[in-house]
Amino acid sequence: MDDQELGFKAGEVIRVLDASNKEWWWGMIEEKEAWFPASFVRLRVNQEDAAAECTGKFADERLNASCSKHLLKNTENQRQMRANVIQEIMNTEKVYIKHLKDICEGYIRQCRKHTGMFAEAQLGIIFGNIEDIYKFQRKFLKDLEKLFNKDEPHLSEIGSCFLQH
Known part of the structure; x- marks a missing residue:
């Protein structure tokens, strides 16, 4: 320091x-x-x-x-602190969805193409309901983005989105 x-x-x-x-x-x-x-x-x-x-x-x-x-x-x-917090929420959601997409559209899709590698039951054990989570998170982010004020982030009222979902 x-x-x-x-x-x-x-x-x-x-x-x-x-x-x-x-x-x-x-x-x-x-x-x-x-x-x-x-x-x-x-x-x-x-x-x-x-x-x-x-x-x-x-x-x-x-x-x-x-x-x-x-x-x-x-x-x-x-105002700046509120804008920082809201921006952090938005960025975190986007990164999380990117990771979910990588898993769902990358790993799981490839595993399903190679049926000899894993049975569907095994994929269910390994990945659980991650595809449902991915679908939910995409909808959640879309709703967050509707409430996000790009010009003045501190005025964004995203709390209702959390309550709704």
Whole structure:
């Protein structure tokens, strides 16, 4: 680790200050600010209303302006984090379907062509219901893609797709 990397232990809470990069986020633990790998952490949605932190706290106009800037940056960071999460879901589903396709259209299809290699019952034991899973996942991804907002991923409302399926 170098000086620009944030060291942390399991269970520690990192305050995310910048999530504009998909792989490395800028965050803070206590007084230390530095980069950390986004893939090493689990995103916890802050249940507190960020506006409540600022409202009524400051009589000084400069501090209120500073707080407003903080809220705008925080809102942008939340949008970016949500876009990152949604993009990760979409990418994961696409990769998963590619692996299922390789198995179903590659291995299983080839095994069925060579009947002397495996009996159909043996293929059922080896691969189970993976073809049904592949069919389901293709439909699921198609439905996810209908709800995915390519221009503004943070506005995608894909939760209903998970509930439906």
